[in-house]
Amino acid sequence: MADVLEHPCVIVNGREIDAALIAAEVQNHPAPAPDQAWEAAARALVLRQLLLDEADRLEIMSVGLVDAEGRKLAEEDARIEALLEQEVQCPHADETVTRRFYAQHSDRFRSPTLVEAEHILFAASPDDSLAYGLATGDARTTIRKLQAQPGLFVELAMKHSACPSKEQGGNLGQIGPGQTVKEFEDVLFALEEGMLHLEPVKTRFGVHVIRAGRRVEGQQLPFELVQEKIAQYLEEASWRRAVAQYLSILASQADIQGVELGGADGPLVQ
Template sequence: MDDVIERAAVRVGGVEIPAAAIAAEVQNHPAPDAATAWAQAAEALVIRQLLLTEADRLRIEPDERCDERGRPLLSDDARIDALLESEVSVPEATEAEARRFFDRHRERFASEALVEAEHILFSASPDDEFSYSLAVGDARMAIRAVQADPASFGELARAKSACPSKEQGGNLGQIGKGQTVAEFETALFALGEGELCPEPVRTRFGVHVIRAGRRAEGRQLPFEAVEATIRDYLEEASTRKAVAQYLSILASQTTIEGVDLPIADGPLVQ
């Protein structure tokens, strides 16, 4: 029997949401399994129906509205937007609130450290134990060669490296946190300026010889530079909380079948 037919009927205040509509909505809710995707799609349509029913009750008519990208909203979406604008009040974040948030989370508002990186890649798959062992041996030989003659790094990279950076003598430019695989990043950021990693670094791409270049430490950004961003963040968080509370009120006044809305567990309006 078709999976859609087996699902429990979903109704909001007596209005049934067709299984076909939920099935169509599933594509907008990627999930680890079909049951979870279905549940998320059903919740989204229940919330939409709750809001449209309330817009009907308050006789809210659609007007010309656009989304954050400047695209005109469809009639029902415009009515929902007008309803939330009318019924959900969110105060503006003050400078004092923004400053308190800044003081509690200063680490979020610092420019990241950057390290110039040079490397030589000996390509091998970790699944091929023999080839990977050979690559480790080649990397050790290259490390010894660079230790004996630091100026030879670029020449070795051009001759031996499997990375396109060999055309620049192995220079990858400045690297920030999160821009490369974890093993490479850990090794690179542990090095001092101009220091060669004394051991080959193993990653899924192969085996690397790594040398750090110039290092630019992260700098704390002043409050004035991030105040507007913090205020926007605080107001967005307040908006989502206020909308969730508003939905909770609507749901408590409506008979909903086939879906348990987790309104208290997190934001429900995308």
């Protein structure tokens, strides 16, 4: 309780927000430092109170609203939702708007390039320089063997690899961007189909011998396939901006003590 008492009283339009409520709200606002978490919690409760006060002023009552899972909202939450629905206007993202966004951000709407990955892992910790050096030497020896006899890859993988993929002859299946560590991915996606990388590849797992299998280049997704998702994204972004502006207006008209709202769009809009 001592930590709570160190903070100033938080007052909204002459009404104090219970310090115990702020302390309970802190768990919903993880932050690097306790003071930052407390301030975020206090801002969230201040904004919530501003909305409830406005709902009182406009005589907005609970209308039995439900959340995304179909569960009935608590009365105060339902009143806030009803207030925002009534007072915050969000423009519809029509086809013209969504097509413009699609054209301006076409690189976002591509299927990922997929590459079938084959590898042989010689496990070693980067912190163990001796083991890591030995693993690198084993990988170089294996690469030389594969240069001479490419057909040995499956046999060598099953014999030497420390990865569970050894059971599939070192085949990891199709890999897309972000599915493996950067060092491995950078090499794999730079290889042409069927090409063996001629240098050992070092990662935190050890040292790899990598060969690229079948490659499927990413394709531009048609507008019709992503139109609905674009509209949802734009309308959600528009709604957040509109709510942030609405909260800023309410905050500017209120008497708030004990906490600086700063970006009034933060705690509640999130």
